[in-house]
Amino acid sequence: MTHPLSVPLQLSAETPIIQPDRVVAEYTGPIARYDAPVWPLDPLIANPSAPRRRIHWASFPLIMQPELRFLTYQMINTELPERLLIGRHPAWRTRQSPGAIYMTCRIWAGLSRWLAARSVPTLAACTPELFREYSDELVREGGLARNSVQYHLIALIRLWAFDTCSPHPIGICEPPWSHEGIDDYLPPATSGGENVTEPITPDTMGPLLIWALRMVEDFAPDILAAWAENRRLHTQVQHTRASSRSRTALDAYLNDLAARGAPLPTIRQPGRLVAAGTYIAGLTGATPAQVTRRIKEPKWARYRD
Known part of the structure; x- marks a missing residue:
C-alpha cells in the first residue's frame, strides 16, 4: 500500500532537501534530493570548522520514514510560528542550528523505533499515554541526566x-509535558548540578565579560587572518605534487635554519612537540610527506627535540 505521504504536497523525489534561501553563501557543493538515503546538512553550515552532520534514514523505521522525512524537511526549511513559542523557555527559537536539527532528528528516530517495536505504525497513533510511557523509560532505563531528558x-x-x-498535518498529538509542564517528567536534580550551584557574583562576572569583549574586539582581526592563512596553507599542500624542485626548496629552507641557528617551526601534540609539517610544506612548496622524510634524517635529529 502506498503511504499517504510518499510524495507529500508539492514535493517530489527530486526536490532538494534544502531550499536556496537556507543555503549559506559559502556553500557551492551539491544538495541531496528528497529521496536520498542520507541528507547532508553541509549547505546550512557556514563555519568550516563545525562538525559535518548527516541524517541517515536507515536509522528510522521504514514504515515511518515518509512522515519523518516530511517533518524534517519542514524543520529545515520553515520557521515555527511565533504563536507556538508563547510561554516557552527563552532558548526556544523559530529556527534551529544544523547541529540542533541533527540532534532533534536523532531523538525523533529514537521515538519512532520505540513505537515501531510496539507495532505502532504511524506517529499519529502515538497517544498521550504512549508519550508518558516513553518519557518514563527515558528516565528509568535511559540513564540520562536531567538536562538530557529535558532536551529529548x-x-x-x-x-x-x-x-x-x-x-499537510499528520495528526500527531501534543505531548502532555507541553501543556502540563515539563518538570514533572524529569528526573530529580542532583547535587552539584548547574541549578543548585551558587551563582557567580556580578563583581566577578563584570570584569570577565569586559575582558572577553576586549579579547574579541582587539584580537578578532588577527585570529581571522590566522585562520584564513591556515586554510590557505592546507589547501595549497593538498594540491602540491612532490618534485625535485620542491625537495631542493625544502633543503634550502632547512639549511638556512641550521646556518642561522633558528628553531624548527613546531606544533604541540599531546605530550610532545612535532615539526609543523603543513606550515613548512606551505612555505617551501614541498609536500608534507617530503617534510616528514627530511626531518627524520639523522642530520636534523636535534631539530626534532
Missing part, C-alpha cells in the same frame, strides 16, 4: 509543533 522532551514537542503548523 523538548525535541518531541517540536515534532508536534512542526506537524501542527504543516500544510
Whole structure:
C-alpha cells in the first residue's frame, strides 16, 4: 500500500532537501534530493570548522520514514510560528542550528523505533499515554541526566509543533509535558548540578565579560587572518605534487635554519612537540610527506627535540 505521504504536497523525489534561501553563501557543493538515503546538512553550515552532520534514514523505521522525512524537511526549511513559542523557555527559537536539527532528528528516530517495536505504525497513533510511557523509560532505563531528558522532551514537542503548523498535518498529538509542564517528567536534580550551584557574583562576572569583549574586539582581526592563512596553507599542500624542485626548496629552507641557528617551526601534540609539517610544506612548496622524510634524517635529529 502506498503511504499517504510518499510524495507529500508539492514535493517530489527530486526536490532538494534544502531550499536556496537556507543555503549559506559559502556553500557551492551539491544538495541531496528528497529521496536520498542520507541528507547532508553541509549547505546550512557556514563555519568550516563545525562538525559535518548527516541524517541517515536507515536509522528510522521504514514504515515511518515518509512522515519523518516530511517533518524534517519542514524543520529545515520553515520557521515555527511565533504563536507556538508563547510561554516557552527563552532558548526556544523559530529556527534551529544544523547541529540542533541533527540532534532533534536523532531523538525523533529514537521515538519512532520505540513505537515501531510496539507495532505502532504511524506517529499519529502515538497517544498521550504512549508519550508518558516513553518519557518514563527515558528516565528509568535511559540513564540520562536531567538536562538530557529535558532536551529529548523538548525535541518531541517540536515534532508536534512542526506537524501542527504543516500544510499537510499528520495528526500527531501534543505531548502532555507541553501543556502540563515539563518538570514533572524529569528526573530529580542532583547535587552539584548547574541549578543548585551558587551563582557567580556580578563583581566577578563584570570584569570577565569586559575582558572577553576586549579579547574579541582587539584580537578578532588577527585570529581571522590566522585562520584564513591556515586554510590557505592546507589547501595549497593538498594540491602540491612532490618534485625535485620542491625537495631542493625544502633543503634550502632547512639549511638556512641550521646556518642561522633558528628553531624548527613546531606544533604541540599531546605530550610532545612535532615539526609543523603543513606550515613548512606551505612555505617551501614541498609536500608534507617530503617534510616528514627530511626531518627524520639523522642530520636534523636535534631539530626534532
